[in-house]
Amino acid sequence: MSERLRPRDVAVLAEESASTPMHNATVEIFDPGDSGFDYARLVRLVEDRISFVPRYRQRIQTVPGRLANPVWVDDDRFEIGYHVRRSALPRPGSVDQLRDLASRIISRPLDRNRPLWELYLVEGLADGRVAMLSKSHHVLVDGVQTVDIGQVLLDANPELRELGHDEWHPRGRPSPFSLMAGAVRDSVTEIETVTDTVAVTTGAVLRGVADGARTTGRVLDALTNRSPRAESPIIGPLSQQRRLVMVRTDLADHRKVREVHGGSVNDVVLATITGALRAWLMTRGESMRGIRQIRALAPVSVIDDELEPTSLGSQIAAHFVDLPVGEPSPVVRLHQVSYSFLAHQETGRGIPAARLAGMSGFAPATFHALGARVAGVERRRGYQLCVTNVPGPQTSLYAAGARMVASYPVPPLFEGHPLAIGVTSYDGSVFYGLNADRDLLPDAELLGPCLVEALDELVDSTSAARNRAPRGRRKRKAPEGP
Template sequence: MTPLPTPLDPTSAAFLLAENRNMPMHVGGLQLFKKPEGAGRSYTRDMFESMRDEPEIAPLFLKHPHRSVRTGAQLVWRPDEQFDIEHHLRHSALPKPGRVRELLELCSRLHSTRLAWERPLWESHVIEGLRDGRVAMYTKVHHALVDGVSAMRLMASTLSTDPDQRDMPAPWAPRTPTARKPAPAETSLADVPMSALRGALGLTAEAAGMPGALVKTISKGLKNETSAISLHAPQTIFNQPITGSRRFAAQDWPIERLRGIGRATGTTINDVVLAMCAGAVRSYLLELDALPEAPLIAMVPVGLNAKQSHIASAEGGNAVGAVMVQLATDRHDPARRLSAIHRSMKDGKEALSSMTPTQILAMSAIGQAPAILTPIFKMSGLVRPPYNLIISNVPGPRSTQYWNGAELVGHYPLSIPINGMALNITCISYDGKMGFGLTGCRRTVPHLQRLLTHLDDEVKALEKAAGI
């Protein structure tokens, strides 16, 4: 019996309706695997075929959006009755010399193309040809289908800490209660805009006290102090209309190096990540003679222990909010820049910690509104941006993970640039490394890969400033 079409929730529908040729609304991930000992020459082909020949596909990976006169022009999810796994799963090879450069260029092109509505909204590419023998896997999924939390949980469920396990299905296989124990993964904080909008749409009596919190937050914004709302972000090259072409750059650094800087300076690892990004963006804009005098503002998702006594529906007392952090890009000294970022993050967290979870989500939605409404009403470049870029730090598995004996040695996220916000930096921690994924408009953010060099330079500058 064919399942009945199901209506899309408002947020998923919004992601689909906001999409256009210049703004594909899918998220992605690049995973690098080291072949197991004794793997033959056909290992990558065999890996592809085992995923292709999965006997059953989970319903999530079979549905696609549809609307017609019969649905009253309402968007619904409808199962694909002509599902073709070979359209969604591809086997690719890199041109010689098979460097990481060629891999990132391929991922950039793959991430630039929209997913077609008439098919399920996902693709996965098994990629061979890296000269060091590793196998890569690039996957993209529409944001209407899954958010970052779901994507992290899905990734964790397909991996194991056991290098000898060989019965692991493809990511799109159905999950059963008797399936193997999934790899541990922490909650993603990469999807504050979605969570915030859902929270704002669901406001009820739980929002009691919001007027006072709103007045306090706007007051801090007017005074250019850290809060959930920014009113002082300068205009930069990142804050203009974008094209559909993407450029992706990725690299990782040992977490212990970043933690060492934090210990020596009394700051957190997230502060150090933000300082790396701030210094790198500063150097990048200086090269282009495009650094504004005012400091850049980053929207940073944060996890908070909110007052759960005010809201019974809060799970574990954890809440997700957004802080508009001043990146101190007007300061030359890396130590002063890190100190300023630390104070900005601390002030922002303290401001949000006085609110209930519902108020935090609603305040985050208000802070996102200018970024959402500006491109819709085609005001990019005419008004100040609410912030200049997004920087997310997503916790991932802490131990080494495997897929059918292949060791996961790298994981890097690909995000969604939008009109007026051409650069997105997302980091994922995994197995002692912090993987940076930089996604930008190819035309609006030229020579994006230069940011990797500046990130590395900034780590060294921070270590020197900390006396390490």
């Protein structure tokens, strides 16, 4: 029997449009070394591991008459070459060229008539390196039944573990009659099926009315030569194009700030983002408009008592924090961000970063996907920016013997939210991935140097703090985490 999509996933599909493709992405850079890692080896690796994520060979099938939610069915036309693709940059390709290529790829929605994922191998980077760009739809990864495919492609050792191809054969395509019969049967035996279908259908109608109203409003504004003024510079209608910003920083710098000023590495990350937003707003003259703070959603990991401690199904909860972009002092900004997380830490349900990063088979992409799910559910609560920060392992990971040297998360953009930030710490570095709407935020590239300067500002403050500290003063014990 085919599994039926949950109401939340159907709602995501109903809200998706050409300007809001609902996929999570990751850009990873690899050093092949002597491994011989290339497109052919990547295809073999995917073929060897895809059985661990069976949903990656399934597509969505609607029910005739929409009598019930769609179901997952095996794709009888599944072709590995369609999903694992090959691209290249003019040698020697730069990170900026890779970023531009990735921006175009993540702008395109996935084909709903096929399994909802794509994987690109990008060749031609300088120093013989290659990049791997993965796209997985928002409804595909739930962290319990399905993890991101990057979860199973990466190994802790350079030696390739061949797990063996499975003898997969797609189950026959269900007929329209069997789909209708299943919907009727579920409606009789499970009252939730009727409730879910009505709720999803009603929600889709209401969303269509709301979208029509927004479109009419934009047309009237254009006809009357009136430009609606947004309440925030990072709130507004999206285009179909994206601009990716990738920034690499040292984890040691974040830890240095934490050691001197207290808090956690996550606090330092958010304080760095706050400082970067402040500097960026000042380049636009936005500080003259009285912007004092930006409401951010920062999903946090909490312990689920019903699951095993090492389960990837650990709950992800919403946490809202006001980023004090109007505060000129970097240290005060850090303390204000740290204070907002005290209540979460005092619950005792938070998962320490070291424990989260040490989970068996851990891959940051899965947790970024879970954070994006939370952002989608909570987006009507008035936040302006989503920041997902996932601590990764501090040892090297490998794909078919090629060492991963960088991992940039690319979170999706939701309607009205033209900027989203993902952060991954891995192997001594902290990687910032910023996904921005290309038309609404044409100067998003400035956020890159602003991030670097904001972190440098925090690092510089540690020297001043140490000089002011009296002799014999005991250092505050750093909290657990990277």
